[in-house]
Amino acid sequence: MIKVTLTYPRRGDVRFDTDYYLGHHVPLAARVFGALGVRRIEVEVVVDQVRATEPDVFAVTNQYWDSLEQARAAFADPSVAQVRSDAHNFYDAGPPTVRYSTLHIAEIPQEDANT
Template sequence: MIKVSVFYPNEEGKRFDMDYYVNKHMPMIRQMLGTACKCVDAEQGLGGLSPGTPATYIAICHLYFESIESFQTAFGLHGQAIMADMPNYTNIQPTIQISEVKI
């Protein structure tokens, strides 16, 4: 199983519209990626380890695929449209990591 993680850093002066992200962007991704995407989850950062510290990431998204090839095929077809929607919910440059799920 492959996990594609998208991390949106919690940066001062940046914006992130969680309502748009959850109710518009994520359903669009699910529709575009179709059955290649096995599962999606989106998280909103609440805080750091110590009480009162800010979250490192304002939002994190995980998308799961059977293989790197299935991700590359699905994202290759729709990646530009997915990325073009980003200004509708954020001005943050995300960090993306592709991982192999071990457990």
């Protein structure tokens, strides 16, 4: 599984409209990327950060894809232009930082409920 992470950094007096992002942009992205095969989209609105006066990012969005090739093809698809062009409606600092990662999950052992 591939995780694509989009990060919206705080930079100076940059505007980030959380209500617009959650109410319009995320549903738009879910429709467009859903048609291209994304498995799941998670959004984190950052409210605090350890050892900082304020968080260094406004939000982090994680998308989950079956393969790196599928994710790259989706981001190159012409239909994604409508998602990109909507970003100026909620964020003033240009495109988000995007990174592709492999996903590894550590299972937490559970105690036997019968003991």
